[in-house]
Amino acid sequence: MTAGRPTAPTRPVVLAGRGVTKAYGATHALRGVDLEIHQGEVLALIGENGAGKSTLMKILSGVEQPSSGTVELDGQPVLLASPAQAVALGVAIIHQELSLCPNLSVVDNIFLGRELAGPTGVARRREREATRAVLERLGEEIDPDALVGDLSLGQQQLVEIARALDEDARVLIMDEPTSALSASEVEILFSVIRDLTSRGVAVVYISHHMDECLEVADTAVVLRDGWLVASRPVAEVDLPWIVRTMAGRDQSDLFPAITASPGQVVLQVEDLMVPDPANPSRLAVDTVSLSVREGEVVAVYGLMGAGRTELLETLAGRHRPAAGRILLDGRDVTATSVADRIDQGVVLAPEDRQADGLVQVMSVGSNMSLAALRRLTRAGAIHRRREAAEVGRGIEAVRVKTESASAPITSLSGGNQQKVVLAKVLMTAPRLVLLDEPTRGVDIGARSDIFATTAQIAGSGAGVLLATSELAEALQASTRLLVMARGRLVAELDPGTATRDQVMAATGEQLRTA
Secondary structure, rough: OOOOOOOOOOEEEEEEEEEEEEEEOEEEEEEEEEEEEEEEOEEEEEOOOOOOOOHHHHHHHHOOOOOOEEEOOEEEEEOOHHHHHHHHOOEEEEOOOOOOOOOOHHHHHHOOOOEEEEOOOOOOOHHHHHHHHHHHHOOOOOOOOOOOOHHHHHHHHHHHHHHHHOOOOEEEEEEEEOOOHHHHHHHHHHHHHHHHHHHOOOEEEEEHHHHHHHOOOOOEEEEOEEEEEEEEHHHHHOOOHHHHHHHHHOOHHHHOOOOOOOEEEEEEEEEEEEEEEEEEEEEEEEEEEEEEEOOOEEEHHHHHHHOOOHHHHHHOOOOOOEEEEEEEEEEEOOOHHHHHHHOOEEEEOOOOHHHHHOOOOEHHHHHHHHHHHHHHHHOEEEEEHHHHHHHHHHHHHHHHOOOOOEEEEOOHHHHHHHHHHHHHHHHOOOOOOOEOOOOOOOOHHHHHHHHHHHHHHOOOHHHHHHHHHHHHHHHOOOEEEEEEEEEEEEEEEOOOOOOOHHEEEEEHOOOOOO
16 A cells, blocks of 8 residues: 555545536436545545546536535535636636637736736736746746747646646645646646645645555545545555556556567658757757657657657658658658648647647547548548548547547547547558657546557557657557657667666656655
8 A cells, every 4th residue: 555645634624515416418427426625635536537527626616517416615505606706715726628828928827817906007017026936836937928829738737737826725626737747847746735735725636647646645536437436545545446446447457468560660760850849949859860660669758848749740740850851661751741741641649639639619520530531532522421431430449438420529528539539540541650648638548548549550560659758658558668858869778678767767857756
């Protein structure tokens, strides 16, 4: 069993749900949930996508109302009619999908809707000072006047966290707060959480990273299919118990074996150099050479800022390299477009599925077939019967849970949306699949399905290049492991024999321990 955090005496209940039920038509997202959130403690809320975690937190933060049941604040029933009312009562939430305005500055995002008043209008100087102070707590030197749209995904996530911290909440709900953060940034966030709880703030921590839950939480609560099925002190549970309770499967089943034998070289990268899109004066990818063979899953492990995303986006044709060559099956494709590379069998599943992987106003099926429209179009018209047949096979192949192919993509959980991105990749009949953080923000069950699909892709004779900041994925979901830091490949390791400490040592960071 894990040691967990020291057991403290029972503290007062700040926020509670009593018999909370939420129904959307015939679908029940929550079924009579009783949950207590105690002052000065961290409650880890655990469950697969679709278990009801986000729905419960939306109710407790005023985003949605329960179909039945009540919410209590300090023991008294309260109607949280809106997020603004919840914030006014001391309940703040950091959403899994970022809710920032990319066309506004960092300081404008942090104070949006609660601007500081000065003698002649908005007190911009005070807002900038407060923004710098809260970002310093998170160990970040981000310019308060920088446009949020110009920041990396990890920096945007820190701005979202900073905004919630500045609201001075009594209850802070964190929904996947570390999905784009490096190990050192996660450690800083945990220090901030410990500081908050020492001052009596209650924290609800939602994450698919079970090791994080075990490290930072006092209590583990598990939801499954809308029911609260278990609640225990973290000191009494371990990772195998969590996996069995939430998913009904053993931890050893999460990473299916990759059985394909390496064949011919699919991808050859030679001395690739790529300017940083946000700062062209520096290199995001610095003299990188690598290869991927048929049947291989090559992992590129690196932390935020290592250059993983820029490398994969360049291979997909999104960025033009300053130097070097990209060869696909021996053919130079360095100067070809994204569309041309898709036609040639190179396809990318991007890190940010919301912004880059899916079209939010389209259906599940339309998103799935989007990258294969050239192949599905004849005489200027889409062959609808063929499209429907291939979409149906894609839904079945990657196990997308959806009412139908015509359902809105926004109706799916994060894990199922990511499966749609993978199905879109498969519909292009790929020769080389580029996966950038394919399990960001998805649960254990969806991860297992995603890596089963990855193994199938390799088994079909394609090559896979997997960029990840997850150590377990790098070591257990690949046949070969490359380590990237500061734009360079710094090590090549055998995932079958390498240790977590060896991988982290190669990046120049220390492995976080509980």
